[in-house]
Amino acid sequence: MPSTELLDLARAIALEAGELAALRRREGVEVAATKSTIVDVVTEADREVERLIRERILAARPDDAILGEEGGSAAGTSGLTWVVDPIDGTVNYLYGIPHYGISIAVVEGDPDPLTWNAVAAAVLNPAIGELFTATAGGGAFLGDQAIRVADSVPLELALISTGFAYAAETRERQGEVVTRLLPLVRDIRRQGTASLDLGFVACGRSNAYFERTLSPWDHAAGALIAREAGAVVKGLGDAAPSRDFILAAAPELAARLEELLVELGAADYPI
Numbered sequence: 609m610p611s612t613e614l615l616d617l618a619r620a621i622a623l624e625a626g627e628l629a630a631l632r633r634r635e636g637v638e639v640a641a642t643k644s645t646i647v648d649v650v651t652e653a654d655r656e657v658e659r660l661i662r663e664r665i666l667a668a669r670p671d672d673a674i675l676g677e678e679g680g681s682a683a684g685t686s687g688l689t690w691v692v693d694p695i696d697g698t699v700n701y702l703y704g705i706p707h708y709g710i711s712i713a714v715v716e717g718d719p720d721p722l723t724w725n726a727v728a729a730a731v732l733n734p735a736i737g738e739l740f741t742a743t744a745g746g747g748a749f750l751g752d753q754a755i756r757v758a759d760s761v762p763l764e765l766a767l768i769s770t771g772f773a774y775a776a777e778t779r780e781r782q783g784e785v786v787t788r789l790l791p792l793v794r795d796i797r798r799q800g801t802a803s804l805d806l807g808f809v810a811c812g813r814s815n816a817y818f819e820r821t822l823s824p825w826d827h828a829a830g831a832l833i834a835r836e837a838g839a840v841v842k843g844l845g846d847a848a849p850s851r852d853f854i855l856a857a858a859p860e861l862a863a864r865l866e867e868l869l870v871e872l873g874a875a876d877y878p879i
Contacts, residue, residue, distance in 0.1 A: 611743040615728040626734030658694035675719040689719040691828035697801030706735030711803040713828035729829035740807040748836035757838040758812035760860035766815040769805045773821040781877035806830025810837035816857035
């Protein structure tokens with residue numbers, strides 16, 4: 609199936625899933641369970657939205673594999689995998705902060721961010737109706753408008769987005785890095801939704817984004833959107849983005865920021 613048709617399906621599913629997520633948010637949301645730590649929460653809405661997404665994918669593409677945050681993996685035979693985060697930014701969602709994402713990507717190859725090739729992506733913020741999309745080689749869009757990463761700026765003029773892990777010890781180390789980074793850049797934002805952080809880099813709302821401990825579904829769609837908007841999206845050195853590290857920015861800024869983050873010890877602590 610051409611990437612445009614895959615994107616059409618991803619977009620339609622994201623919009624339907626977003627309607628369900630927004631409805632459940634209006635009705636009221638409670639924690640259904642915790643995962644890795646007591647601050648790593650899942651709501652029943654996360655599970656319900658992912659069930660809907662899986663049903664729609666399997667109805668349209670029964671031979672494709674699915675990798676989802678809540679439902680694990682389902683094998684396929686087509687060579688394509690749908691990588692799904694039903695509600696990215698669950699804590700924002702839980703608290704009623706209107707900044708959470710339905711993130712859906714389609715990738716070729718094994719469902720491993722170190723080796724896959726992303727071909728289509730959709731990230732929707734249901735709270736405000738913004739939809740970021742991209743296809744490999746087809747550019748990135750916010751709604752119907754093509755988007756482009758902001759031009760590189762000096763580090764001292766860069767607005768940097770980041771996020772923090774769930775484990776307390778890791779968060780402590782990340783806080784130390786941010787404390788050292790903050791005086792060297794324009795400012796730092798922590799908005800709590802990795803897929804939208806990458807979308808914000810793609811459309812120029814922030815200059816760069818970096819984080820550690822992301823799962824594949826956190827960045828699969830957003831990484832393609834940022835890359836198609838002209839950003840470098842990478843891990844450390846020559847590595848691809850992964851749980852170990854992800855950085856997205858215009859090329860010159862990405863190089864300078866990576867060097868600074870390494871100097872500040874942003875990748876030295878265990879995760």
